[in-house]
Amino acid sequence: MARHSFIQMSKLHNVKGRISYITSHARQENLYATYRTADNEFWSNLARESQQEFKRSGTEGKCIEARELIIALPEIYTRYEPQEVLEDFTEEFRRRYGVECVSALHHNKRKTNYHIHLIFSERKLLPEPDIKIATRSVFYDETGKRVRTKKEITGENGQIRKGCTVIKKGEIYESHLFTVKDDKFKSEPFLREVKEVYTDLINRHIADPEQQLKVFDKNSVYLPTKKIGKNNPKAAEIEADNTARQEWNRTADMALISGISEAKILEVKQTEIHEKASQSIKSKGWLPNLFRGIVEKAKDFLQNLIREKDMPPKPTLDIDMAEFRHMRNLMIKVQDKAVKIKNLQDKVLPQLKQQLADTKGLFKGKERKALEVKIKEAEAEIADRLDKIPDTLKEDGYPDVQVFMRTFREMESVVEQYNRELAEWEYQVSRKPTAAAKEQHRPPEKQSVLKHLREIQERNKQNPPQRQRKKSIDRDSR
Template sequence: MARHSFIQMSKLPNVKGRISYITSHARQENLYATYRIADNEFWSNLARESQQEFKRSGTEGKCIEARELIIALPEVYTKYEPQEVLEDFTEEFHRRYGVECVSALHHNKRKTNYHIHLIFSERKLLPEPDIKIATRSVFYDETGKRVRTKKEITGEDGQIRKGCTVIKKGEVYESHLFTVKDDKFKSEPFLREVKEIYTDLINRHIADPEQQLKVFDKNSVYLPTKKIGKNNPKAAEIEADNAARQEWNRTADMALLSGIEETKILEIKKEEIHQKASQSIKEKGWLPTLFRSIIGRAKELLQSLIREKDMPPKPTLDMDMAEFRRMKNLMIKAQEGAREIRRLQDDVLPKLKAQLADTKGLFKGKERKALSEQIQQTEKEIAAKLDMLPDILKEDGYPDVQAFMRTFREMESVVEQYSRDLAEWERQTSRKPSAAAKEQRRPPEKQSVLKHLREIQDKNRQKPPQRQRKKSIDRDSR
């Protein structure tokens, strides 16, 4: 399967502290570049006004002063100038959304994760400060909530209680430097849009189509895997969870190559994984082992459908369709790989396990050990062949099995329609019409069909890399 981009958004209850942390060379071992569109005064004013509004609202929880994006970059980006990369990505966000930003470019401690931190404001500066002058005395209690009368903040001793505030007539009781928060920044469509924007921007500087990234499609047949962060206490649990998800994804590839409809796989994914996992969480809370068992049962159901499905390739059309025949040969090659995997899964492995179960006795230790090693080797061979299945199709530019099967079915439909059109033309010309009528009844041009096939392929293949916007970003081009 193709590599997916990783772009994550989080809320910041202490924006000044976070900015200090990501931009400090003393606190970051591998800090390569920083970039600011707004100065420290802007972020101080933003934090103060956000806290004041939050206090006045009486809302429980933490005040969110700003938001942060973490954008993972492929390792190929380490050969580009860090400052130019950071400015390019930050200015892209500023240009599109018009809010202030501060950013930093890091490596993690082990230098395995090259990434950008991009902090942005959800508010914009007002053209002029909005200052409110008290036309009469204004009273606030200890929580910052406005009350109607002085009596409400007066203690039994007749004095204003500690923590309460009185704003006298003619004084400023409220001022705003910023607009209200823009709700779009906390919406799912916004995050999806940002992922698309930055994935495209990353791919502009990756020449090899096979190395380009794509945004994970939650409506695909695949399950997403999770990123394991630095010093994550649940690293082992996430790793086991990812392994279960990858097993499902491999089985989905096998199902597609076996001829099982994409809609059927999506139906199993929805009913056997999503719905059952949701029900389990409602009843018992999040139980990682239970979730993995849900995925395992769904995978077994999909495997049973694969066993029932016949996989012979359709006869090759006797037509001058070079594009279609090449795809068909690729299909046969992939199906042969899938057939070999099924032989190992359904024939070789069960026989070895049965032999191991029957090998009993005090003096059979060596035989049991040899059989156990054969079983482990066979399981490794199955896993390796499953991982290689998508690579067969990448040779022709397809990011994964799902994209290939979509293309193949569309092309097959075009070829069949062409055959029907040609048969109809032959039926009409058998009546020996006039020369003018013959000209009107010319058969469909093969070249136009081939053009249509190429259009379908281009739509489902990975997009070709776009021209770099900044030549100076690539050191090798200098």
């Protein structure tokens, strides 16, 4: 599969504390640069006003004072000046959305994850403060909610209850330095747009097209994997989840090469993973073990489809076109790899597992252990061979198996159409037509077909076709 960008958004309930944490050299082992578009006073005022509004609204939960983006950068970015990189990425956000930001550029402890933290405000400063002066006494109860009369905050003893507030006539009872929150910042389209913007920005500084990133398409045949953050208490759980997803992705590649249509794989993904996971969440809540089990069963379902379908014959179109012939050779190469993998999956591994099941008895411990080692080696070899199939295609500019197969089928259709037209022309010519008829039935032009094949290749390599989005239960921010 192609390498995908990672851009995640989170809510901040204590923006001043978070700013202090990401910009502190004492608290960050590998902090390379920091950048601010507004001073500490701005963020203090923002936090205070956000909390005041939240209290007045009476909403349950926690107040969201600001939001944060985490943007993972490829390791090639360590060669560039950190301060310039950080300012470039931060100012891009400020120019586009017109809000204030604080950012920091970090490495994790093992220096395997170079990334930016970008905190941004959902509000803008008003040109002039909006100050409200009481024309009569204003009353607030213990929760900060405004009430109509003094009686509503008076106790049985006739005194104002503890925690309640009275603003007298002529005093300031409410002031606003900021606009209301912009709702677009909590929308899914905003996050999708940010991912596109920053993926494009990252790729501007990566010369090698094969190293460039792309935004993960949730409507592809693949499942996204999740990043494991620093000191994440759920690291083992996420790693197990990623392993299940990778197994599905490898099986999807195998299915595509085996001739199972993209539409069929998407149908299996929708019905066997998304719909069953959705039902599970509704009835039992989000349980990672259950989700992994669902993915495992879906993978087995897809593998059964692969077993039932014979490998398609190697293409043998006779027309001599360099582009198509090269792609046909690629197809033959990956199908040969797939045949070897199928042999390991359908014969070697089942035989070893059967041998292990048949090896019983007190004195067979050594034999069982040897068979278990062979089974693990066979499983590792299968995974390794499956991982190498996309690598074979990347050398020719195809980001993953899905894009390659889509391109090949389009090109195959063009060539087959050319062959049909050529056969029709040859039939017409064989009937010894008049000169006028010969002119009317001129042979199809190979050069125009060749141009069409090149266009298909370039279109799919540079801009893989996108499917219409459907509602998905994927829990990833990728």
